[in-house]
Amino acid sequence: MNIILDFLDFRHVAFELLLAFAPLVLFFAYMQKRALHLPNSYVLRLMKGVALSYVGLVLFLQGVTQGFLPAGTEIGRIIGEAPWRWALVPLGFFFGLAATAAEPAVRVLAIEMEKASGGTVKQKPVLVTLSLGVGIFVALAMFKLLAGISIIWFVVPGYLLALIMTRFSTPSFISVAFDAGGVATGPMTVTFVMAIALGAAGALEGRNAVADGFGLIALVALAPILSVMTLGIFYSRKRSG
Amino acid sequence: MHKEAVHLLREVALAILPVSLIVCALQLTLLHMPWDVFIRFALGAVFVGGGLFLFLFGVKTGLLPMGEIIGAELPKSGSVKYLVFMSFLLGTAITVAEPDVRVLAHQLDFISNGLVPRNILIFVVALSVGICVGGAVLRIVVGVPIVKVLVAGYAVILALSFVTPESFLPIAYDAGGVTTGPVTVPFIIALGLGTVGVLRGRNSFSDGFGLVGLASIGPVIGVMILGMIYG
Numbered sequence A: 001m002n003i004i005l006d007f008l009d010f011r012h013v014a015f016e017l018l019l020a021f022a023p024l025v026l027f028f029a030y031m032q033k034r035a036l037h038l039p040n041s042y043v044l045r046l047m048k049g050v051a052l053s054y055v056g057l058v059l060f061l062q063g064v065t066q067g068f069l070p071a072g073t074e075i076g077r078i079i080g081e082a083p084w085r086w087a088l089v090p091l092g093f094f095f096g097l098a099a100t101a102a103e104p105a106v107r108v109l110a111i112e113m114e115k116a117s118g119g120t121v122k123q124k125p126v127l128v129t130l131s132l133g134v135g136i137f138v139a140l141a142m143f144k145l146l147a148g149i150s151i152i153w154f155v156v157p158g159y160l161l162a163l164i165m166t167r168f169s170t171p172s173f174i175s176v177a178f179d180a181g182g183v184a185t186g187p188m189t190v191t192f193v194m195a196i197a198l199g200a201a202g203a204l205e206g207r208n209a210v211a212d213g214f215g216l217i218a219l220v221a222l223a224p225i226l227s228v229m230t231l232g233i234f235y236s237r238k239r240s241g
Numbered sequence B: 001m002h003k004e005a006v007h008l009l010r011e012v013a014l015a016i017l018p019v020s021l022i023v024c025a026l027q028l029t030l031l032h033m034p035w036d037v038f039i040r041f042a043l044g045a046v047f048v049g050g051g052l053f054l055f056l057f058g059v060k061t062g063l064l065p066m067g068e069i070i071g072a073e074l075p076k077s078g079s080v081k082y083l084v085f086m087s088f089l090l091g092t093a094i095t096v097a098e099p100d101v102r103v104l105a106h107q108l109d110f111i112s113n114g115l116v117p118r119n120i121l122i123f124v125v126a127l128s129v130g131i132c133v134g135g136a137v138l139r140i141v142v143g144v145p146i147v148k149v150l151v152a153g154y155a156v157i158l159a160l161s162f163v164t165p166e167s168f169l170p171i172a173y174d175a176g177g178v179t180t181g182p183v184t185v186p187f188i189i190a191l192g193l194g195t196v197g198v199l200r201g202r203n204s205f206s207d208g209f210g211l212v213g214l215a216s217i218g219p220v221i222g223v224m225i226l227g228m229i230y231g
Helices: A002-008 A011-036 A040-081 A085-101 A104-116 A123-147 A152-166 A171-182 A187-203 A209-213 A216-240 B002-031 B035-077 B080-096 B099-112 B118-142 B146-161 B166-178 B184-198 B204-208 B211-215 B217-230
Strands: none
Touching (some): A002 B035, A011 A040, A011 B035, A011 B080, A040 A085, A040 B002, A040 B099, A085 A123, A085 A187, A085 B002, A104 A171, A104 A216, A104 B002, A123 A209, A152 A216, A152 B146, A171 A216, A187 B002, A187 B035, A187 B099, A209 B166, A216 B166, B002 B035, B035 B184, B080 B118, B099 B118, B118 B184, B118 B211, B146 B211, B166 B217, B184 B211, B211 B217
16 A cells, blocks of 8 residues: 555656756747747647656656665566576576667667668668677676676777778768667666666675665666667678678 | 547557556556555556656647747847857756656655765756767867767766766766657757758758767766766
């Protein structure tokens, strides 16, 4: 019963997000008065959309703070204390794969790549490479926290590799690759998979939830950059050879 | 409208269901977490899914057209100072409303019992994004190649990595990833395209993009500096 009451107490998030939306609405109001002078009916329609976003975000944040965050860290704690804690690595792979394969933004990217390559790169290989890429990087993030390795050893070589790969990739692939960085950090990864990592890091002896738990998003953001450029190199080879 | 809603509903379901199904399967085989925790997860999935649906629908009908209108209007004033300052304000205002940034701040609060106050983290990230968006717009006006700015930005991040307290590094890198969320990206891209559109003559396509990449450099540096203060 308590859980349901927790979920229905919207006071905190409602107030927090009211403050979050205020600057944007004020900015727009200032622009409207100073320069835009849009008709009132149109402004009203925009404001209805903004109000809808606000209500949606209140529900979303409530779901995260009352649901995913406590449940995810608890799941992470159970795994971190279990003798089979290394299962977190393959589990991370499957979570990453599942969160990406169906993610709509990723499909949009696949279509973009087909266009950027003039049709030589089909959507399916892009989807497969990206999903596998994100799966591998979530697994890496779990490995990092279990082994207690500093994030520097992943992020720095990762970006250096990306920079080196730009030399072998075509410009259209490079621009798609770097814009794709944010595509893979979908809602489930940021809210739920991250909470599992935080819970596991907190449960492991000698690990610190802040120092070892975070870093997942940074690694996942690297995955599409490297996957897209790998594809770019592969396809430019194929075409010239 | 109706068709769009159905389409959106399908997208949200596809984003949330696969991971949720894995959790259900795990619960029955390996995890055996207390059922009240499982109920928390399930209710969370319902709230996150429903919230995401309403939110994205509102983005399409409210925030996205708003971003496009502002992005097209700001560069028209002709004053570079005004354009850069307003871009800075806009970048800051949208990041304060960005859900991913907020979730990250809540997570840090939840597991560290307020190592860094939530609002300070959000404020620093927002201010950094604002500075970067202002700088990125100035870059378009002046015409500095994007690659130079990107390389310089990453070089600063790399250098600061060695002097930032170890425990703040992961969250700093993560802060760069969460700024590319559903509110920020449409606004920033609209602003970039609007600016380029007014300054015709530049290679509009490659000039307009890259704003998002630049915007995610700022928060990493901002949180690193925050870490040096708190660490």
